[in-house]
Amino acid sequence: MGSLGCIELRGLRVVGTHGALPEEQERAQPFEVDLDVEVDLGQAADSDDLADTVDYARAVQRAAAVVTGESFRLLEGLAGAIARAVLADQRARSVTVTVRKLRPPVAADLASVGVRLTRRSHAGTRPDPGTRPEAGDRPDPGYR
DSSP states (O other), X not given: OOOEEEEEEEEEEXXXXXXXXXXXXXXXXXXXXXXXXXXXXXXXXXXXXXXXXXXXXXXXXXXXXXXXXXXOSSHHHHHHHHHHHHTTSTTEEEEEEEEEESSOOSSSOOSOEEEEEEEEOOTTOOOOTTSOOOTTOEEOTTTO
């Protein structure tokens, strides 16, 4: 049926332990995650069956599990791990992950700091959510 589209997930707030500073590695802090999952929506649009699309509840569970269950020094590493977890659903063609640290440790009145990364699925392979970022992670240079 071939109708490429995007499932948008906005404002997932999760507490995790990520950061380059020693205090960030010891104390959990709030993060916000947005996901844009590119998927063929045609079959689900025709069938109205959840089995024919990416289950966004499962994508949220996977993203939240990475934030709460792993620890990264860089937001880039966290975003890459979230992307791999979401792409474990082979129906997802690509995902853009935005991660924002809501209480950045800077000496300024700054609401958040974040990264946006896009990763495409690799045909015939299943990403391993436990591996480190690869050269295929592409930060969006216009975001920072």
